[in-house]
Every structure is written in C-alpha cells, then in structure tokens.
Amino acid sequence: MKTDRLSVIVWNEYQHERENPAVRAIYPEGLHQCIADGLRDTPSALPGARPLTLGTATLDEPEHGLSEERLEACDVLVWWGHKAHAKVDDAVVERVQRHVLAGMGLVVLHSGHFSKIFRRLLGTNCSLKWREAAEKERLWVVEPSHPIAAGLPEHFELANEEMYGERFDVPTPESTVFISWFEGGEVFRSGLCWQRGHGRLFYFQPGHETYPTYYDPNVRRVLANAVQWAAPRVRIADRCPRVEPLETLSVKAGTFGSAGIVQRAEDLQ
Amino acid sequence: MKTDRLSVIVWNEYQHERENPAVRAIYPEGLHQCIADGLRDTPSALPGARPLTLGTATLDEPEHGLSEERLEACDVLVWWGHKAHAKVDDAVVERVQRHVLAGMGLVVLHSGHFSKIFRRLLGTNCSLKWREAAEKERLWVVEPSHPIAAGLPEHFELANEEMYGERFDVPTPESTVFISWFEGGEVFRSGLCWQRGHGRLFYFQPGHETYPTYYDPNVRRVLANAVQWAAPRVRIADRCPRVEPLETLSVKAGTFGSAGIVQRAEDLQ
Amino acid sequence: MKTDRLSVIVWNEYQHERENPAVRAIYPEGLHQCIADGLRDTPSALPGARPLTLGTATLDEPEHGLSEERLEACDVLVWWGHKAHAKVDDAVVERVQRHVLAGMGLVVLHSGHFSKIFRRLLGTNCSLKWREAAEKERLWVVEPSHPIAAGLPEHFELANEEMYGERFDVPTPESTVFISWFEGGEVFRSGLCWQRGHGRLFYFQPGHETYPTYYDPNVRRVLANAVQWAAPRVRIADRCPRVEPLETLSVKAGTFGSAGIVQRAEDLQ
C-alpha cells in the first residue's frame, strides 16, 4: 500500500562508539541512533513535510543492513562512515548507487566524503584539508530559499568541530547551501547538493564522532529538512532501449557514407 | 624537457574493424588511426592552438597501451569503445581516472558513453535511446562562443549516423555545446562538457563504426578544438592533508579531541 | 490569515485576441482565461500540490493589473506577451522583478522570451530563430524526475506550433526539463529553469497565439506543475546591511578606515 510516509534509513559504520569510550560517552547507542532520534524529534520547517518512518543499519549487519528489499522500500538513506570505508562491500555500494540513480535520496555526513558511495556517485577524489582541534565552526546560509535551509538563522555555530578546509575536490555543486568559517582560518563549502540520475544527494560537513554535533538543534533541523528535500520524485530503473523511429526515414540506396562502400546497417550487425 | 606541444593519445578498442569487413572498408587502419589522422590534418580554429604530438593505443596492447608512463606524459586522451567495455581492466580505468582528476583531458566518443571510465567519472548510468538506421543527424551549435565550436557553422549534418536519443542519463553538463536533431524524431545533447577534479571531460556523440563520421570535416574540427580545450591547466596529484591552524585557536578545557575524554552530550547542551 | 492555497495571476497583454478574428476564434476570452482555465481544471501530478486561487491581469488595466498589493499577495505570476512588450511600464517591470527576487515565482510563456521582465531577470538578449509555419513540435522530457515533468510521458507532440530554434541566448539554465524537435529541422531548449534571488523562473516555449496550444492536456499539465514548482519558499525583501563583527578584531594602529588618514602605499609594502 502506498503511504504518504517517508521511509528513512540511517546507516552508520558503528566502530568508533564501540572502540573508544570517549566517543561512546557522547553517542552511547551509536551515531545512527542519535541521528535517527534527531530526525524523529525535529519537525522539518518545510511546508508539506511528510512524516518519517525511521530505521537504522550498520556495517556489521548482513549486507550491512542494506538488502535489496530494504533499499527498495527506502526513500532516503543517511550515511555516516569514517574508518571502515574499505570494509563496505562493493556489491552493496553498487546496489546503493543503483537505487540513488533510480530516485532514492542520499544524505552523506562528515567523513562520509571519503566513502565509496560518495566517491562513486561524484567521480572525484573528494579530498580536502582537515584538522582535529575542537575549534569553532560557523555555518553561513548561502541559499536562504533552499528547502534545506528552511527555518534556520542566517548563521549558526558549533563550538567544537573538526576543521574541513578547501579545496574540496567535488564536482561543481548544483546548490551551495552552507559555507563554513573556521576559527583556525579556513573556509569550507559545508552543505552541497547534486542530482545523480533521478536521485538527490546532499553532503553535510559537520559531525565528527568526538563532538556532540548531532545533538545540536540547528544540525538536527538541517537533517530534518534534508531528508524531505532528498525524497524521491520518481523511481525509474535504468534502461537503454532500442527504439523505433517516430518519423518516416528517408529511403536510401543500399550503400551509405562518403568514404567507402558499406552495407546497410542491418547487414553489419 | 617542458615543451609547448600537446601530447594526445587516441585509444580504440579496435575490435569491429578486425571482425567486420564493412567496418574495415571504412576504417582500414582502425578508427584510432582515422581519428589521429584527422587531428593531424585539421588545424584547430582556436587562437593559440598548440601543435600536437599524436599517439594511439588499443585494447590488445599490454595495459591497453595506457601504462603509467604514457599517461604521465599524456595531455589529452581520446576514447572510442563499444563492444569490449567489459574487457577494459579496472586497474587501467582507475589509472586513467586518477590522471583525469589530476588534470589530463579526456574526450569520450560515441558508444564510449557506456565505457567504464566515462561512467566512473560521471557516476551515472549514462544510458540513452538508440537506433541504428543510417539516418540524418543535424548538430546545432548551442554555444557559439565555446572553444569547441570555434570555426563551425551554426549547424552541420551527417547523412548517416546512429540515433542516440534523450534522456541521456548524465549529470547536468557544465556546457552544452551541441544539440542534435534526428530524422527519426529524436533529440540529443550531443556535445557536453564537465570538469572532474582538475581535468576536463568532453563527450561527443557522433561516430558509429559503420559510418564514415570521422572523415567529416566538421567532426574533425570539433575534435581538433576539443583536444585544445581539454588540455591540462595544472597537474596536481591528490592529497588530503592534515594542516596546522593559520589563526590562534581559543584555549579550551582539555576535554575534546580525538583520543581525549569528552563530556557527556547532556552536559554540553 | 495564512492559507495553504497558492495564489496565481495569469498576465496577458491581450492584444491579438481583440484585433485578429482567427486568434479570437481560438481564445475567445483571451489567452489568459484559457491558461487560467487550464490551471483550474488540471490537477498537478505532484504530491503535496496546493490548491490554487486564480486571477488574471492584462496590459490595459491600471498598472497592467499588477499593483503592489496584488503582487504582494501573489505566489506565482504567469506571463504571456508578444507584440506589446514595449508598452509595459518600466516601473511595473521593476516591481515584478523585486517580487521575484524576494521569492515570487514567474512562469514566462512563448514570445515572453522577449518581454522586459524576462530579459531583465536573465540579463541576456534572449534572442532565437523562429518560423511561423504550423509545423509539428515534439517535446522530449530530459529530466523525468523534475517536478515540472511529473505525470508526463517521455515525449508529447503539438501538431501545430511556431518554430523556435537555437541558439537561444539565455544564461546556462539550472535545469533543462524539455528539448523540442521541430519538423522543419531545428531543436530548442523548450523548458528551462533558473533561480534569481529567492524566486524561481520557468520558461516554456509553446504557445503561439494562432494555435490552440493552451488547450493541450500535456501543456496544461506542464503549467499546473510549473506553478507548484515555482511557489515561493521564502519572501525576503532585499537588504545590504552593515554588520558588526562576530569575532574580536585585532587591534591596529589608527591608520586605516573609511575616513581616516592612511599611509602611502609604498610604506605599506
């Protein structure tokens, strides 16, 4: 039965939280659970926002929790990964890519800039400068009319974040929603949108595992808006069909071309 | 020794010409040789066009003729492939991608829309509609001031081409240089530009192996312009460095950081 | 009282219909009324589509029917003009521009490509090739996932339209929703999107006054979708404020500043 709810899966590699007590202290149930809680508790500021059906998935689950069946039913996938990018199965990456190209939304967070799925969809290295120094980040809203910026102030701050600095090696984004100022002197395009195939892709830079970023009300609002924005408009599986002409083709002699005698196309196949 | 010449490699899978007499009749020395001949014989209409040093490479050569050394010295790679996309070694594809991202130009021709390297750089399926019926194609110049259109008329025709029709599943191009009209009723964005990393990418739709497209003077001019346009501006290998702050960071209590003890989130709010 | 309805004004110069019996035979109540009827009768295929409150405005009304009050309350303005572009008051054009930049949507139809408001928002000549020969036009959907394409087939035809051909002198569009094939041999980017300020702008090429284009079900669906897509997300009047620093500025010698004594450049190097 078709429902009006938006089905969201929050994926997390879920490694730091189990290995590092400092991270676990902030995210005792895992980053994915905190992000999902934020989506549950934060109403999107967008008119017509749809209610969410939330699920999570992690690296250690079979197929990383991203079976064909789950992705088929998923509207928007949120992705957090960092130290275990290489452990993500290529078959699952291709599956996620196929669903994004067919229409599924994808929200990639922070160190997910180096995830297989992000690099595969964008085609570039996705490299950047970085520094882990608990420094102040101020995010400026560059496109106040973008749905992802709905309900946000002109800028907001995170007292402690990892610095990500330009140049960020990504294709020219279709929308630059946020640009960040860092205390240490760098800038970063911290909220970027692309379309790939029929799917929408949003990258959001904040969210280092040693800081409580995903409890921040503004960050939560960004993510609440982002899943609404990334919701599929269509779901079209790929085809590359041979098609019949719509107009009558001119009749030609049994040869064509100007540089040599060749047979009709059907003879050549 | 740094030289002012532009080093171009024309790559061809070189299968049809050896298997199909009709194709061999048109391209007796292979599509790659005809394309290279065209580049040699067709002066670019661009001011400041650099002279070319031309080479070729084919699938059956070791490493498909695309060793690290050759790519290191290559400014622009031209790619024709069709039936053997799957036989191209993934390691070579990654190597080509790395060089494109560092600055090498790439010109992808016709059925190369389904090549591994094109799909990898763009991230989409690159699917389209098609029909092989030796029909008329008329290419319209949409951006007369684009370097790739230099010296071309407002439109030009190919008497016999394979129809490629929309929707072409590629990311929104940065420039649409040509849009084609087909006798059978379809349209196609037939000359498209993107930048990926520091490299430039041009896709040009005409060039089916059963038609003498690469002898056409306008097609040759397009390719002559394209290799000039795609020439590297820089050659920068990827890095993702940790950097020191440029400004003095505020002193904080010793609670945050990658390996440190952090407070619980609730204490931070 | 804030309402969920979308307020749409269809503007028409309303000259041809009163002067030319052949046009009046097709559009007896004016193009604006037919377009408004279409919007009223055609449900948008978009999920979450808002009901419309429809109005019209014409050139001969005071302030062309576009007073500050009406525009203030208007969400999306639809524009049809042709022979009387020069008669549109510059003050009204500036008013419309101001409202678009603040967030109001604008849908420009057919010969509106040469309207003052379209050229003012885009900054280019907006010129093209044309021919009035009642020829067949086939519109191809290039972006099936774009909201404006919702519910449309892969292509649809108009038996009789005025040909508009490339090059269309507009800035690179942010989305190309439709590309048209014309019987006479031309192509045209016939459905294009831009954002200007906080407002969205859609140009749709079909709609010559001597053909019954605005009765076509597919055309009506395009317009029904377009007004939904163009609906404002925000309404922000322009400001260019002086702002206080958010961070403490370094103390400098009292030599710089707007009215202060500055040193000679050679001393500063």
Place this chain on the structure above:
Amino acid sequence: MKTDRLSVIVWNEYQHERENPAVRAIYPEGLHQCIADGLRDTPSALPGARPLTLGTATLDEPEHGLSEERLEACDVLVWWGHKAHAKVDDAVVERVQRHVLAGMGLVVLHSGHFSKIFRRLLGTNCSLKWREAAEKERLWVVEPSHPIAAGLPEHFELANEEMYGERFDVPTPESTVFISWFEGGEVFRSGLCWQRGHGRLFYFQPGHETYPTYYDPNVRRVLANAVQWAAPRVRIADRCPRVEPLETLSVKAGTFGSAGIVQRAEDLQ
C-alpha cells in the same frame, strides 16, 4: 589589421581619490591608473597569455570614456565604481551590456557589485553584508585549475580589507574561484565567474579605496589572469532571424488545431 594584443580598458568612477586625501594618498593617480599599472607590470601565469594594450576611462569623460568606438575595439573592460553608480548614464550601461553579450569580457571589482552594469547582466540585487574595519581577509583558491588562479598559492592574505559577507545575492556562479575568510567571522564567495551571451564576466571582491589592495602582488596576478580569461572568443551581434525550414514540412489542410477553425498562419499575420 587584426593583432594578437588584448585591448583592455580600466574604468573608474574616480571620485574618492579626488575628494578624500586619505584615498588620494594611496592612489594618487586614481585607482584606474594603479590597476592599469598592475596589469602592465604583472605577467599572467597563463600559457599563451597575450600582451596587453592598456587604456583607462572615467566617469567625467564624455560618454564616461566609453564611446561606441572605444568599446568596439575593447576586448576586456575592468570596472571600479562605488559612490557614483547612479550617475552612470543608462545609455552607456546598455552599450556596455550589448558589447558584453556580443563577446567582450568584463571584470567587475569590489563595490562594483552594485553597479548598474553588474546588476543588469545578472538580474539580481547583488546585495551583501559589509563592514569597513580594516580587517584581515584570507582568500582561498577553490578551483586551482581555473585560469584565473594560475600561479597563485593555495591561499593569500590581505591585511586590511572591507568585509563583504554572505549572502551575496547573485545567480549561482558557473565557477567559484575564491572563497574568503574574514577575521570578523564572515565568509564570502570572492571570485566568481559567469557567461552572459558570448561574453565572460568575473567578479572579484577585494579593492576598497582606503586600502592599498591593488598594489598587492597576488591581487595583481588575479587581475592579470582575469583579463586573459575574459578575452572574447567571438564577437557576434544579436539577431533574432526568421528562418526557412531545413526539412520539407508536411502539407496540411487549410485549417489546423483542435479547438477551433483557424486559417493558415500566413493569413493571420
């Protein structure tokens, strides 16, 4: 006689320097002369850079020094204006716009964001935040392979500049070459490229009249690169021609359309 030199005019309103001794102390011969000196003395880092023929023009000259003849011969116009935007004759603005659309390059500096010509070409308010506090600006190169960034370090600093902050109300730029970090906490897209018609447009934010910005070697290099990048590729005056069909049109009965009896198109004109 066609020459290989690039003809550049530096336009300046030339008001501050004559009214304010502090400004005159920095730019005794006017901002235009300092900018022209920089262009003369700074070789572009671009391969194939063309030698320059430099001229200047100011507000108080007849036709602001921008006669049809001068613009006809001009390849790239550099524009500095601030307090006298309103005094620039609309006829001259239209003339400059016409030449840009035909292919002439335009480099708009600093407070030129509010010039008539910039707003007319972009269609938006071009508003921003600002603060005049002699604070540090650090420009980050976001596109190292862009010609305008040739020869520049990853970032460079200006010890004293006017702060310009986001949101900058301009259409999404085609290239973002620089993003600036300001000491006071703001960010700004400080080097932006667009194409309008056949002409290229570059906006560069630094250059307040009370600071010696145009003596800075990196700023000078940016401008030297920018005039090379903005050089015309074509010079095409606008036309909107009626054209004959390229294909045979189907013969139709003397009526067409589905909603009423109308005459053939030629009868309707």
